[in-house]
Amino acid sequence: MADLNALLIQLFAGLSRGMVLFLLSAGLSLIFGVMNILNFAHATFWLLAGYITVTIYAYLADTFAPGFLLLVPAVLGATAIMVALGLLIERVLIRRMYDRELPEQLLLTFALVLILGDVIKLIWGVQNRRIFVPVTPMQAFGVFINPYYFFLIGAGFAVAIGLWLFLHRTKYGRIVRAAVYNREMVNALGIRIPMIYAGVFAAGVGIAAFAGGIFSPLLPMALGNDIDIIVQCFAVVVIGGFGSILGTFVASLLVGIVYSFSILIWPDGALAMIFLIVIAVLIWRPWGLFGTELRS
Amino acid sequence: MGSVRHGTALLTKGTNVSIDSAPVIQKTTPRSVVARTFGKWGLSGAATAIVFVGFVLVPLVPGQFWIYVATEILILGLLAMSFNMLYGYMGQISFGHAAYFGLGAYGAGLLMRFFRPGGGEIGYLDFFLSLLAGPPVAAIGALVISVFVVRLTGIYFAILTLAFGELLYYIVFSWYSFTKGDDGVQGLLPPPFFQDAVNYYYFTLAVVLISALLMWRILESPFGYTLRTLRDNQRRAAFLGINVRLHMSVNFVIAGTFAGISGALWGPFQRSIAPGLLGWQESGVAVFMALIGGSKIFIGPMVGSAIYTFLHAFVTIYTVYWPLTIGLVIMAIVLFAPGGVLGLFQSWFDRMTKKNDATADRSAQTRQDENTL
Amino acid sequence: MTANILEVRGLQKHFGGNYVTQDISLDITEGSKEAIIGPNGAGKTTFFNLLTGYHRPDAGTVTFDGRDITGWPPHRIARAGIARAFQVSNIFLRMTAWENVRSAVHAQMGQSLNILGSAAKIGAERTREVLALCGLEAQSATVAGELSQGDKKKLELALALGARPRLLFLDEPTAGMSLEETRDTMALVDRLNIDLGLTILFTEHDMNVVFNHASRVTLLHRGEIIVWGTPDEVRGNATAQKIYLGEHQL
Numbered sequence: 002m003a004d005l006n007a008l009l010i011q012l013f014a015g016l017s018r019g020m021v022l023f024l025l026s027a028g029l030s031l032i033f034g035v036m037n038i039l040n041f042a043h044a045t046f047w048l049l050a051g052y053i054t055v056t057i058y059a060y061l062a063d064t065f066a067p068g069f070l071l072l073v074p075a076v077l078g079a080t081a082i083m084v085a086l087g088l089l090i091e092r093v094l095i096r097r098m099y100d101r102e103l104p105e106q107l108l109l110t111f112a113l114v115l116i117l118g119d120v121i122k123l124i125w126g127v128q129n130r131r132i133f134v135p136v137t138p139m140q141a142f143g144v145f146i147n148p149y150y151f152f153l154i155g156a157g158f159a160v161a162i163g164l165w166l167f168l169h170r171t172k173y174g175r176i177v178r179a180a181v182y183n184r185e186m187v188n189a190l191g192i193r194i195p196m197i198y199a200g201v202f203a204a205g206v207g208i209a210a211f212a213g214g215i216f217s218p219l220l221p222m223a224l225g226n227d228i229d230i231i232v233q234c235f236a237v238v239v240i241g242g243f244g245s246i247l248g249t250f251v252a253s254l255l256v257g258i259v260y261s262f263s264i265l266i267w268p269d270g271a272l273a274m275i276f277l278i279v280i281a282v283l284i285w286r287p288w289g290l291f292g293t294e295l296r297s
Numbered sequence: 298m299g300s301v302r303h304g305t306a307l308l309t310k311g312t313n314v315s316i317d318s319a320p321v322i323q324k325t326t327p328r329s330v331v332a333r334t335f336g337k338w339g340l341s342g343a344a345t346a347i348v349f350v351g352f353v354l355v356p357l358v359p360g361q362f363w364i365y366v367a368t369e370i371l372i373l374g375l376l377a378m379s380f381n382m383l384y385g386y387m388g389q390i391s392f393g394h395a396a397y398f399g400l401g402a403y404g405a406g407l408l409m410r411f412f413r414p415g416g417g418e419i420g421y422l423d424f425f426l427s428l429l430a431g432p433p434v435a436a437i438g439a440l441v442i443s444v445f446v447v448r449l450t451g452i453y454f455a456i457l458t459l460a461f462g463e464l465l466y467y468i469v470f471s472w473y474s475f476t477k478g479d480d481g482v483q484g485l486l487p488p489p490f491f492q493d494a495v496n497y498y499y500f501t502l503a504v505v506l507i508s509a510l511l512m513w514r515i516l517e518s519p520f521g522y523t524l525r526t527l528r529d530n531q532r533r534a535a536f537l538g539i540n541v542r543l544h545m546s547v548n549f550v551i552a553g554t555f556a557g558i559s560g561a562l563w564g565p566f567q568r569s570i571a572p573g574l575l576g577w578q579e580s581g582v583a584v585f586m587a588l589i590g591g592s593k594i595f596i597g598p599m600v601g602s603a604i605y606t607f608l609h610a611f612v613t614i615y616t617v618y619w620p621l622t623i624g625l626v627i628m629a630i631v632l633f634a635p636g637g638v639l640g641l642f643q644s645w646f647d648r649m650t651k652k653n654d655a656t657a658d659r660s661a662q663t664r665q666d667e668n669t670l
Numbered sequence: 671m672t673a674n675i676l677e678v679r680g681l682q683k684h685f686g687g688n689y690v691t692q693d694i695s696l697d698i699t700e701g702s703k704e705a706i707i708g709p710n711g712a713g714k715t716t717f718f719n720l721l722t723g724y725h726r727p728d729a730g731t732v733t734f735d736g737r738d739i740t741g742w743p744p745h746r747i748a749r750a751g752i753a754r755a756f757q758v759s760n761i762f763l764r765m766t767a768w769e770n771v772r773s774a775v776h777a778q779m780g781q782s783l784n785i786l787g788s789a790a791k792i793g794a795e796r797t798r799e800v801l802a803l804c805g806l807e808a809q810s811a812t813v814a815g816e817l818s819q820g821d822k823k824k825l826e827l828a829l830a831l832g833a834r835p836r837l838l839f840l841d842e843p844t845a846g847m848s849l850e851e852t853r854d855t856m857a858l859v860d861r862l863n864i865d866l867g868l869t870i871l872f873t874e875h876d877m878n879v880v881f882n883h884a885s886r887v888t889l890l891h892r893g894e895i896i897v898w899g900t901p902d903e904v905r906g907n908a909t910a911q912k913i914y915l916g917e918h919q920l
Contacts, residue, residue: 039452094628094632097632098631101631101635103390103451103452103455104384104390104455104584104588105631105635107390107455108584108585108588108627108631109627109628109631109632111581111627112623112624112625112627112628112631113624113628114624115620115621115623115624115627116620116621116624116625116628118620118621119618119620119621119624120621122618123618123621232459232463232577235456235459236460239453239456269467269470269471270467270471272463272467273463273464273467273468273471276460276461276463276464276467277464279456279457279460280445280457280460280461280464283445283449283453283456283457283460284445284448284457287449287453514786515785515786517788517789517790518784518785518786518787518788518789519776519781519782519783519784519787519789519792519793520782520783520784520785521785521789522765522769522772522773522776522789523773523776523777523782523783525762525764525765525769525773526762526765526773528764529761529762529763529764529765530760530761530762530763532724532744532760533756533760533761533762533829534773534777535743535744535745535748536722536724536744536745536748536753536754537745537748537753537773537774537777537778537829537832537833538745538746538748538749538774538777538778538782538833539745539773539777539782540745541745543783544782544783547783547785551785
């Protein structure tokens with residue numbers, strides 16, 4: 002029974018890790034699909050949001066009783082701050098990179114990773130940060146599980162569905178999707194591309210920030226987490242296909258679960274396993290499992 | 298327009314351009330002197346000469362510290378130049394290039410360890426054999442991986458090379474019995490003569506110089522210019538009869554071999570090697586150097602290595618926020634000087650040489666820092 | 671009896687459900703100079719793409735000089751002796767005109783893998799020849815990206831010629847040109863055909879060019895051959911006139 006316990010716990014861990022990956026990769030994939038910019042700093046935004054959430058929560062917890070309810074303003078606050086930051090960065094930095102070559106775009110967003118990473122270090126120091134929310138473990142499937150996992154998985158699904166609905170059922174979503182396929186046409190139709198870009202970027206950052214916030218009770222915020230995660234996000238986006246929400250979702254779960262179970266078998270090689278999958282996908286089907294052949 | 302030599306005619310003894318030189322009115326202003334002296338060589342030639350002379354003179358500066366720094370600049374500069382064969386000359390960015398640097402280091406280092414199992418100083422023959430073992434290991438690694446990566450370009454190429462680089466890192470990291478894994482290999486001591494910092498420095502300089510000359514030869518060959526067509530318009534190159542994948546593969550192996558040479562030099566220099574040498578962070582350093590110095594000029598990455606290494610050595614004395622510093626530098630370069638430091642010089646240089654030739658206007662205007670290679 | 675340098679049989683291509691090339695068959699005799707015409711979207715460029723290996727045909731065969739080249743990749747077809755000049759100049763922008771043409775020459779000479787030779791010393795003769803032929807000798811040292819539009823088009827042609835082709839496809843060679851430029855360009859095309867014996871197949875929208883320079887005309891519409899024959903025959907054809915009604919005066 003102990004084995005089953007371990008497996009189940011890993012499954013939940015894998016699923017929730019998959020959710021983090023999904024929330025991050027969805028934004029990454031959208032930003033790349035619409036704006037053709039691979040945002041290396043995406044996970045750093047996530048990390049930063051986590052730190053901000055922890056700080057707000059700690060501040061509030063001085064006055065009010067700690068608990069999940071307090072998490073709400075903390076997460077919302079962090080998300081708002083990050084969206085504002087995202088808009089600022091898009092306006093000042095990213096906007097200049099649209100016509101540039103790929104390597105320069107990559108280097109710019111990578112420079113952001115370095116800069117923001119040290120900014121986090123400057124403000125919060127090198128200690129890991131974590132929110133401790135008192136919670137009673139639930140019993141499910143014969144195992145004791147932190148009920149927060151369910152919330153996270155649910156939140157992930159909710160965002161996934163919401164995003165899909167937005168892209169496929171609303172006018173704005175359709176415009177965004179159209180922009181993935183044909184930027185010039187959308188521009189020619191009189192819709193202002195810069196605003197779409199700003200919106201998509203802010204939305205992507207917002208979702209990442211939201212993820213950072215809601216995961217702060219579970220994952221300790223530590224320097225370097227962002228770099229670990231962003232590489233996995235690349236893997237997800239490649240496997241799932243740029244610009245495909247469904248693909249990103251499936252790939253996130255896949256990567257999350259593979260990673261979690263690899264920890265049991267080959268701890269050091271979890272990432273290597275994922276890279277092997279990435280290599281296989283890139284060779285066999287470079288546009289991903291669910292993507293369509295990208296415009297070049 | 299004839300008398301202006303562009304950066305394309307780098308260190309050329311004779312150009313391939315069969316236009317008659319228009320007669321130049323000889324002036325003696327400083328500008329004209331600069332133009333006449335350096336006009337024949339172009340900025341790149343001049344920069345290469347300056348850099349080389351600079352390296353030769355380094356040991357004149359007192360203190361061992363600068364010798365170490367200069368050795369590091371040379372080795373990593375060669376790595377960055379080998380990266381630039383893929384990037385500046387062929388137009389692809391590889392985020393896993395340091396893997397071949399690491400393979401070269403391990404090829405040499407493990408053989409040194411084999412000759413002297415307990416670690417410690419080895420004999421001269423063993424030393425040279427070990428060094429010679431590095432590049433082939435890197436070349437084989439590059440050959441195997443090139444089969445896969447040349448099917449893709451752009452972002453996919455970047456991610457795939459990253460993935461393979463990380464895979465190689467993991468193999469080295471995990472294969473404890475063979476590579477000692479995360480512990481790395483210590484006690485790599487070269488023979489007595491080379492233990493002296495200055496001697497090893499000049500040895501490194503010689504190796505790097507010969508490698509650079511060979512690289513230059515390759516890049517100015519028909520193959521080298523074919524690479525440039527792949528960079529500028531891969532599809533058209535295919536329509537001209539060029540087998541794109543084959544050429545990419547050959548270049549990938551050549552670049553990997555040069556990276557292996559620099560790796561082989563690294564082990565005895567640092568007296569140890571570790572799996573991190575293969576990782577993406579090291580690859581990133583090569584990319585930064587090429588970018589900072591200028592990817593469009595042959596010697597650019599070496600200049601970038603000098604700037605990066607100096608900066609690193611200097612900044613880390615005063616602060617721990619190195620990532621912030623280098624991040625800001627990279628951002629500044631990308632936003633304001635995408636041609637790198639030498640790219641900035643190129644623009645200045647063009648303006649200088651343009652004013653001295655009545656007929657130079659047209660072709661000087663054609664020279665923008667994007668078009669040097 | 672001059673041989674057919676190109677024989678196309680039953681060529682077909684579809685994208686999704688859309689048949690852009692439907693069962694095209696045609697022969698081209700060596701040394702001829704022919705035109706393919708048709709309204710926009712008729713499939714002319716796709717046809718060239720199929721013949722030069724950019725697309726793989728779904729059905730049909732292409733035989734060049736007796737060899738079956740169906741499904742060959744572009745670089746192999748190019749090495750076999752087919753060259754192509756694009757409608758929108760598709761050149762190497764960061765290299766000089768000289769280096770552009772020289773690359774084509776090196777490729778054709780089989781020198782593109784020569785890693786130790788000197789690029790400057792190989793193929794210089796031929797490079798100069800081709801540049802002179804296209805009137806670009808004065809621009810040899812100019813970086814391609816800085817050339818005027820007209821010169822870019824000339825370089826486009828020079829690139830195709832550098833590979834020493836036997837069959838040359840020209841995609842709208844006079845597009846966007848003035849009267850004088852058109853005249854010069856077509857004079858060059860004539861010279862290539864008559865003096866150098868190049869077989870030339872070009873697409874055009876300018877009917878004057880077509881009727882003054884093509885020995886034979888093929889009309890494509892919606893991926894099919896509607897009619898082919900001498901310019902006069904095509905001009906007199908009722909279907910052809912209907913297709914072009916409102917677009918051109920035949």
